[in-house]
Amino acid sequence: MGYKTVMGMVIAMYAVKVILKLGVGFFVGSEMLIGDGFHNLSDIGEAFIVIMAMKLARRKPNERFPLGYMNIESLGSLVIGVLLMLLAFRMILVSVAGGLSFAGIGVASSVLSWVYHAESTFDSGELLILIAVTLSSTIVSVFMSRLEIRAGKRLGSQLMVDDGKETKSDAWVEGMTFAGVIANFFTHSAAPEFIVVAFLGYKLFSTGREIIKPALDTLLLRSIDREHEKGIMDIAKNSGVLGVESLRTMRVGRRMVVVNAKLLVPPTMTTSEQVLHKYALCRSLIMFLADCGYLDAKYEIRYGFPNEPPFEISP
Ligand SMILES: [Zn+2]
Numbered sequence: 001m002g003y004k005t006v007m008g009m010v011i012a013m014y015a016v017k018v019i020l021k022l023g024v025g026f027f028v029g030s031e032m033l034i035g036d037g038f039h040n041l042s043d044i045g046e047a048f049i050v051i052m053a054m055k056l057a058r059r060k061p062n063e064r065f066p067l068g069y070m071n072i073e074s075l076g077s078l079v080i081g082v083l084l085m086l087l088a089f090r091m092i093l094v095s096v097a098g099g100l101s102f103a104g105i106g107v108a109s110s111v112l113s114w115v116y117h118a119e120s121t122f123d124s125g126e127l128l129i130l131i132a133v134t135l136s137s138t139i140v141s142v143f144m145s146r147l148e149i150r151a152g153k154r155l156g157s158q159l160m161v162d163d164g165k166e167t168k169s170d171a172w173v174e175g176m177t178f179a180g181v182i183a184n185f186f187t188h189s190a191a192p193e194f195i196v197v198a199f200l201g202y203k204l205f206s207t208g209r210e211i212i213k214p215a216l217d218t219l220l221l222r223s224i225d226r227e228h229e230k231g232i233m234d235i236a237k238n239s240g241v242l243g244v245e246s247l248r249t250m251r252v253g254r255r256m257v258v259v260n261a262k263l264l265v266p267p268t269m270t271t272s273e274q275v276l277h278k279y280a281l282c283r284s285l286i287m288f289l290a291d292c293g294y295l296d297a298k299y300e301i302r303y304g305f306p307n308e309p310p311f312e313i314s315p
């Protein structure tokens with residue numbers, strides 16, 4: 001299955017959810033369901049971001065973008081992560097405000113009415129509709145997140161995997177809404193919901209962080225893992241040179257690395273010997289980096305002499 005088919009299924013799923021959740025939510029008067037329906041509207045936007053970014057990321061490198069467009073996926077992941085964080089922040093605010101209002105603190109209830117108010121009192125007929133909507137949503141989300149994560153791994157797209165994680169956190173929201181609806185009905189109180197919402201806020205926050213951190217690592221061209229860098233250093237040192245003066249690595253996307261090194265060789269080494277050395281070194285680095293999970297690398301290798309006098313231009 002190609003990425004467009006998978007993402008098309010994701011968009012269709014969210015479109016049905018938005019209609020169902022907003023329809024039933026407004027009919028029954030469930031704020032939690034209405035809020036989740038609007039959230040799914042933003043999920044549709046995210047799915048379009050995934051499609052566009054994946055399309056762009058697959059373009060071939062060219063003169064203007066010699067390393068290609070892979071980082072555009074990290075940008076997409078960053079957007080998804082930030083949206084998750086905002087959702088988490090809203091949930092934490094709701095649960096804190098809810099807890100305070102239960103303690104009888106007046107200011108809290110005005111905050112609460114700004115973000116959310118949970119006076120959900122519904123009859124048993126409405127309960128059945130709510131159960132049907134939240135339970136079926138949860139099951140579909142679990143299935144769809146697995147499909148997305150698996151397809152993302154197969155297609156080598158971290159962005160698609162990240163969107164799948166987001167869908168998985170949606171399943172948590174829906175499952176907990178289901179539990180909250182039932183608890184609401186039997187206890188005739190909104191109190192259990194605030195505990196549920198606090199837990200969800202924490203859950204979404206950690207998913208958001210899990211997505212944002214590696215996205216920033218690649219966007220900011222962070223060096224690769226220390227033990228991988230040490231492996232490169234060892235290979236370079238033992239490649240028949242006098243030493244390694246400098247070594248820097250940078251991530252480009254999730255699967256590519258730039259290796260920048262300056263090697264020290266005897267002044268007697270000719271240019272053609274350097275070229276041959278570079279070929280041999282790159283061959284062993286390619287194999288090493290493939291084992292580390294990098295599919296592509298760009299090598300910038302220079303040669304210098306020990307105690308080389310600094311290059312100076314006198315006027
Ligand atoms: Zn979502």
